[in-house]
Amino acid sequence: MAEGYNHKEDGSSPHRLFKIFFRIGLFTFGGGYTMIPVIEKYVVDRNRWIDREEFLDLIALAQSCPGVFAINISTFIGYKLHKTNGALYAALGAALPSFLIILAIAAYFHQFRNVEWVAACFNGIRPAVVALIAAPTFSLAKSAGLTLANCWIPAASALLIWLLGVNPVYIIIAAGVGGYVYGMLSEDDNGYQDGK
Amino acid sequence: MIYLTLFITFFQIGLFGFGGGYGMLSLIQREVVIHHHWMSSAEFTNIVAVSQMTPGPIGINSATYCGYTAAHNAGLGDAMAVLGSVVATFALVLPSFVLMILISRMFMKYKDSITIQYVFMGLRPAVVGLLAAATLMLLSADNFSTPDNPWYFYVSIAIFIASFIGTFWVKVNPIKMMLMAAFAGLLLLW
Numbered sequence: 389m390a391e392g393y394n395h396k397e398d399g400s401s402p403h404r405l406f407k408i409f410f411r412i413g414l415f416t417f418g419g420g421y422t423m424i425p426v427i428e429k430y431v432v433d434r435n436r437w438i439d440r441e442e443f444l445d446l447i448a449l450a451q452s453c454p455g456v457f458a459i460n461i462s463t464f465i466g467y468k469l470h471k472t473n474g475a476l477y478a479a480l481g482a483a484l485p486s487f488l489i490i491l492a493i494a495a496y497f498h499q500f501r502n503v504e505w506v507a508a509c510f511n512g513i514r515p516a517v518v519a520l521i522a523a524p525t526f527s528l529a530k531s532a533g534l535t536l537a538n539c540w541i542p543a544a545s546a547l548l549i550w551l552l553g554v555n556p557v558y559i560i561i562a563a564g565v566g567g568y569v570y571g572m573l574s575e576d577d578n579g580y581q582d583g584k
Numbered sequence: 585m586i587y588l589t590l591f592i593t594f595f596q597i598g599l600f601g602f603g604g605g606y607g608m609l610s611l612i613q614r615e616v617v618i619h620h621h622w623m624s625s626a627e628f629t630n631i632v633a634v635s636q637m638t639p640g641p642i643g644i645n646s647a648t649y650c651g652y653t654a655a656h657n658a659g660l661g662d663a664m665a666v667l668g669s670v671v672a673t674f675a676l677v678l679p680s681f682v683l684m685i686l687i688s689r690m691f692m693k694y695k696d697s698i699t700i701q702y703v704f705m706g707l708r709p710a711v712v713g714l715l716a717a718a719t720l721m722l723l724s725a726d727n728f729s730t731p732d733n734p735w736y737f738y739v740s741i742a743i744f745i746a747s748f749i750g751t752f753w754v755k756v757n758p759i760k761m762m763l764m765a766a767f768a769g770l771l772l773l774w
Binding site: 414472494508559 | 633653704719726
């Protein structure tokens with residue numbers, strides 16, 4: 389494990405991590421992925437806490453883990469620089485701005501919700517939001533490497549959830565276990581591993 | 585009691601929410617709208633809209649909002665509602681946090697593990713299905729009205745099609761897209 393960073397001399401501290409991730413959380417719109425270039429600017433370019441290649445590894449790993457991407461990546465970076473303490477400060481910094489802003493909105497929105505012109509705006513916005521969710525379905529389908537052989541998986545998952553009300557958690561567990569079993573079986577076929 | 589339910593619900597969402605904010609939507613929606621009836625489908629879509637227009641990740645935003653609303657709708661006071669949003673947000677973040685620290689400790693081992701690659705061979709296509717399910721569940725009368733109310737219904741469909749073309753092909757910024765949709769709503773549906 390190459391830990392080529394002296395934590396005391398690179399100018400990082402849990403407190404600074406908190407401030408940086410708070411700022412990133414406060415000014416990044418549109419969800420976790422839009423944070424990537426901003427985090428890169430602070431952590432890689434400006435402060436050189438982590439080199440670019442390692443940063444890209446962290447991104448790939450954070451994306452493949454469950455949970456909120458912004459929390460995953462901030463925890464990773466915080467832990468890398470200052471262990472659990474750093475992870476705690478960085479994750480708290482990333483989560484706090486959203487939390488405070490939404491809390492303020494939740495507390496006051498119900499007073500505006502029934503104002504007619506506000507309601508009209510949201511009636512227009514809702515179909516647009518559905519389109520905003522529909523669009524990444526197709527771009528994700530491209531990047532997930534769907535083929536004729538495995539396109540039944542998303543189709544079956546969507547129908548089970550939508551029509552039969554199956555809990556998506558079961559779909560995720562089944563898909564993970566299924567992928568593992570399938571991988572193991574095809575390995576045996578190839579005689580690639582003769583462990584079991 | 586509501587706090588325990590909130591905690592379990594959002595912990596589960598945090599633990600199984602693969603594929604980023606949008607991938608989480610079908611989990612959140614199922615729990616919040618269909619299972620616990622903490623809010624209507626329209627209210628949920630409003631939150632997604634607000635989450636898009638305010639900074640921060642959708643997961644955190646909706647956990648905070650749902651925690652507040654659930655406690656509030658259960659007849660608790662404002663301070664208790666704030667506690668609800670704290671519990672929901674904390675529960676959502678906790679599994680990520682613990683998991684990331686564990687993975688950080690065995691970073692390289694995890695990344696190249698053939699087991700993990702196999703698991704993702706199944707997971708990746710399933711997440712596409714989760715996203716499709718989120719879309720299908722949102723294609724509801726709550727969000728689009730019904731043909732009984734033709735003007736509202738067809739305006740909604742037109743906004744949906746225009747927004748889809750805008751985001752998918754023209755790559756319009758989502759916030760701009762929603763502001764335009766809000767303006768269309770103001771103009772056509774007021």
